[in-house]
Amino acid sequence: MSIIRETSRAIRMTLVLWLLTALIYPAFMLIIGQLVFPFPANGSLVPNLEGKIIGSALIGQSFTSEVYFHPRPSTVEYSQGKNAAPTGVSGASNFAPSNPKLVERIEAEIQRLEENDIQPTGDLIYTSGSSLDPHITIDAAIAQIERVATARNLSTQDIAPLIAKHTQGRFLGIFGEQGVNVLNLNRELDLLSLSRQQGQ
Numbered sequence: 001m002s003i004i005r006e007t008s009r010a011i012r013m014t015l016v017l018w019l020l021t022a023l024i025y026p027a028f029m030l031i032i033g034q035l036v037f038p039f040p041a042n043g044s045l046v047p048n049l050e051g052k053i054i055g056s057a058l059i060g061q062s063f064t065s066e067v068y069f070h071p072r073p074s075t076v077e078y079s080q081g082k083n084a085a086p087t088g089v090s091g092a093s094n095f096a097p098s099n100p101k102l103v104e105r106i107e108a109e110i111q112r113l114e115e116n117d118i119q120p121t122g123d124l125i126y127t128s129g130s131s132l133d134p135h136i137t138i139d140a141a142i143a144q145i146e147r148v149a150t151a152r153n154l155s156t157q158d159i160a161p162l163i164a165k166h167t168q169g170r171f172l173g174i175f176g177e178q179g180v181n182v183l184n185l186n187r188e189l190d191l192l193s194l195s196r197q198q199g200q
Helices: 002-036 100-115 138-152 156-165 182-199
Strands: 045-047 053-056 179-181
Touching (some): 053 182, 138 156, 138 179, 156 182
Antiparallel strands (some): 045 053
């Protein structure tokens, strides 16, 4: 009888723990997230000027046009293309500093930046650990401001406040570094250009 009683107790405890950890706790966190942090809880999705979702502020994406600020290089093409389907990919190349392929890629990146009159900075040359980082440093944004201003027929004084607006501080004020969210900055640039066109 004691074996049956202990087995029954173990089953009941397992069911109670399953209810707590698999149903009640996730449902509670979901409700709290939707009520208190609805924007990040739903992926920090960013719409374009027509209201169509163009990406997440949490995941970088490639920008190649001269009218946009460019992000960091990505070894996984920011999880785009057929190789990323269906679940997406992330990660660094894991090349050693002495690897010829890494040196070749970095040299090509430096040459490309210099050909566009952009002062190479660390994050415009090196990928992040995940290759999905949506931020660049303030120095990297400033290095590109002249090119973007010229391409959009704006002044650097028009764009500088937007860089400041989309610069995010250190986590809890002490962890990490300040970073400029490239997607949000480029979306703001589109809004600025549109308002200038409508004002003419």
